[in-house]
Amino acid sequence: MRHQWYPVGIAAKLPDSPAESLLLGERVHIGRAKGGGPQVTDAKGRALPVLTRFGHVWTTLGTPERDLFTIPEADQPGRRLVDVGTVRVRCSPLRAVENFLDIAHFPFVHTDILGAEPHTEVERYEVEIREDSDEVWATKVRFFQPQAAKSAGGGITTDYMYRVPAPTCSILYKTSPPRPGEWDVITLFVQPMTEELCQVWPWMALFDDASTMTDMIHFQQMIFVQDRSILENQIPAKLPLDPGLEIPTRADMTSIAYRRWLKRHGYTYGAQLVAA
Amino acid sequence: MSDFAAERFAISGDLGSPVFVPWVERHARRLGLAASISERSPTRMQVRIEGPAELVDAMEVGCLLGPIEVWVDDIAREPLNDRAANRTADA
Amino acid sequence: MTTTWTAAALSQDVPAGTAAPGRLGDRDLAIWRSASGKIAAWADRCPHRGMRLSHGFVRGEALSCIYHGWRYGQTGQCIKIPAHPGLEPPDAIRVPAFAVAEASGVIWVADGAPATAPPAFEGFTGFRSLQVDAPASVVAEALGGKGDAIRAALGPTPAVALIQPLGPDRSGLHLLAPLSAAPEALDALSVAAEDLRRRAEAGQKGRAA
Incomplete structure (x- = not known):
């Protein structure tokens, strides 16, 4: 890494x-x-x-073989680019990414914003490790959201795609409330400080002409502060690459694909190799 | 109510480590599933799994990652159309 | 394996419908009380993805994990997985539960089944818990006694002090006060307890230096 x-x-x-x-x-x-x-x-x-x-x-501390990944969608005209700021989290950088890939927690952690009971079911979605780009992708992810974004007027079923192009970076594409045919781009870039401490730098490229920059930043920061209370209280602190003491289900497929990809590449900074 | 399923998992990959069989059996127990291993080589393993369909899915998800000593390439799932497959979870 | 009771918290600090963290030896606990008042002490870890259950929420007679809402009944049995609402969770999915009992306003926990009931202190009830950055033996010494249950006068007020080891240099101090104590006597007990904590921590620092 x-x-x-x-x-x-x-x-x-x-x-x-x-x-x-x-x-x-x-x-x-x-x-x-x-x-x-x-x-x-x-x-x-x-x-x-x-x-x-x-x-x-x-x-980088080393000599990267590849250029940093690109996000072609973010170059589309009409998007507003949002530097959200940063949040420091006492957790493994890999746990921060894994949480970002998860939708099942929305009704419980981001209650009445990104999810709400009784809409808790996670429908079947598709996950793959793309061989050509060597990235993890989850597609056809759908979830009911009371307020999907600052720009959302009410509850909608939101379509999501998740992409992991680097071990501590993830990009999510979600239905843009004002432009249902387009994807909003929300990223989580994670700076691994130590194996159990990280700084997250969310960044967004949104179709939203109505909200102020401050509102969009506050919305995303609020979401992340809610996530932090989870991330700092998971046991063990590092991300297990053996799920022998966990019970992943089909809803956790993206998490498992991400961990498989880390395992295959030996991206283990912040990982726990044995079940613990 | 979750449907009852009986399936054969054909697990392929780098499965030579002796920890894998007990790991699979233990993970099935943790999910309350019946599992019996019928065939085994360093690159392939066949397991018969029975239980509620969503837990059979969960078994696949857990095994895809597996223990650190093992690399699972793929799990091919095949429904078994014997008597067990026609039972329901609450039967 | 301890089959003796450990004082882990005061009953008043875990009211109905709440969960709180606790310790038993080197293990973290989630101690929670159902809406109807039943107390439970579990391993503080959701079997799904390791979230601390002490951060969870209580509805009725069940505790749910705050992360993905997995719901567990009194015995630790998983009863609901919200991402898969049609699934009836198997008996195998459960949180390890510890023995728990309440007496004199104290929540006692044990690993295994102790042969006797936890001690009751006639005329006393749980008053206040403090954490002290000193080992149990130093706290006991500061109280002028020995062991993990010490009767002592703290200031003008008689009290029972239950000392819970929380590691090599940390202790829990659970104080019981007379049921009949007047508010002024309880205030004095609080002040004396904080003074005791300062003395124990200062004594500990003196030793370490």
Whole structure:
């Protein structure tokens, strides 16, 4: 996982003097280079590779084989791009991604917003590891939502697709309430600080001409703060790659596909290898 | 009410580790399912699973990940049309 | 395996319809009380995906996990999986449950089945629980006694102190006060208890230094 790109800051909000952070347990500093662009240095003061994409600054401690993934839909005209900010969570970076891939918790954790009883059933959906792109995809996911987005006027059945293009990044595509034929794009980019501590950087590319930027940011931050109370209270802290002490069901297929993909690639930073 | 199902799982992958058989049997017990292993090699295993259909699904989901010593490529499921398959869960 | 009772919480701190975290030895517990008042103490972990059940919610006679709403009845048996509403969960899916009993306003827990009922302290009832950053032996010493149940006068008020080890340098202190104690006497007991905590923690720091 050293050879992956990770988010470490919002490109438009880089600090004037370098800010200290952690990446995979190593100290890094994020700031500006002389020309004003982003600069990230490691503990020895060496400049690390950087790139700016999706409103965020990305860096790596290794030498990535591939370019950072792209999100073609986000380039469509008419979308508003939202830097949501950041939330620090005392959990495994992999658990943060797994939770983002889950719909069955909506009625209980995001009650009356992303879900509500009695609409708790998770219908069958499709999950695959795409060989060509080497990504996890879940498609044909449907769920009833009282208020799917800031722009939603009332309850709708929302269609979802989930995509995992990198071990600590996930993208969800969901029905855009004002434009039912299009997908809103909501991402969760996770900066793995340690195996049990992470910083999440959600980012959105939405069709929403009505809500203010502040409203859209607050909506997503509220959702994530609700998730944090779950993520900091799961046992064990690391994500189990052996489900021998858990009871996954068909509703957990995306979680299981994600864990299978981590296992196959040896992406185990933040993972628990034996059932615990 | 969940339908009762009897199925044969043909599990393929890198299954050579001796931990896999007890793992599968234990996971079936945790789901309250009847499981009997009928054929086994380092790359293939056949298991007959009986119980409520949604728990048979859950068995597949658990086995797809399995223990760390094992890599499951695929699970091909086949319904068994014997007498057991016609029972219902509450029978 | 302990088959003796451990004081884990006070009855008043787990009212009907709520769940709270607790400990038994090195294990985390979810202690909860049903709407009708029945108390239960379980492993603090949902078998589905490991969420702490002490964060769950009580409806009627069942406790549900806050993550995916898996619902468990009094004995720990899973009775509902909301993502699969048509499924009747099998007997095999259950949360490990511990023995639990209440006496003198104290919730007692045990692993296994103790041969006797938990101790009752005639004329006393649960008053206040504190956590102390000191081992049980240091707390006992600060109380001027030994063991895990000490009768002591704290300030002007007689009290029963139940000490629960919570690790090498942490203890739970469950205080019982006389049923007849006046409000001023209880206030004084509270002040004395906090003073006791400070002394025990200071003594512990002195030892460590």
